[in-house]
Amino acid sequence: MDSMMQRCLVCNARLKSEICRRCHADYRLLFQCELAADFYRNQSIQACLQQDNLQALKWIELAINLSSSRAMLQFRQLLLKQETEHLVDLLSNQHYWQAKRRLFALQAFWIYSSKLECLNRFTDYLLIKYSGK
Numbered sequence: 001m002d003s004m005m006q007r008c009l010v011c012n013a014r015l016k017s018e019i020c021r022r023c024h025a026d027y028r029l030l031f032q033c034e035l036a037a038d039f040y041r042n043q044s045i046q047a048c049l050q051q052d053n054l055q056a057l058k059w060i061e062l063a064i065n066l067s068s069s070r071a072m073l074q075f076r077q078l079l080l081k082q083e084t085e086h087l088v089d090l091l092s093n094q095h096y097w098q099a100k101r102r103l104f105a106l107q108a109f110w111i112y113s114s115k116l117e118c119l120n121r122f123t124d125y126l127l128i129k130y131s132g133k
């Protein structure tokens with residue numbers, strides 16, 4: 001048992017196995033979720049190291065859905081900040097369609113970054129204004 005949880009959430013007994021000896025609360029599923037979250041977090045870090053931010057975001061989202069920590073939430077924000085900077089670079093170099101495709105791929109993450117949603121609107125504006133030029 002490698003979990004961070006040291007005490008039973010029900011009776012506060014010290015946990016020495018996946019089932020509490022005092023109240024028989026079963027933590028097997030919870031610990032499996034933590035293991036899966038660790039796996040997804042590690043996959044996310046590997047994707048980030050390979051400079052695949054989009055995949056890193058997808059992996060960290062899975063990890064956060066199973067067991068979030070402050071570090072994982074901050075890591076997601078860092079990845080989103082890097083994406084925002086990349087999009088601004090694309091727009092400043094007039095690669096509007098490339099930016100639009102990237103924004104579309106990031107659509108699931110707009111709820112965590114109002115900047116992405118604003119960039120999407122601005123990209124639409126630029127595409128309309130400069131289409132055909």
Ligand SMILES: [Zn+2]
Pocket residue numbers: 008009010011012013020021022023024025
């Ligand atoms: Zn207990």
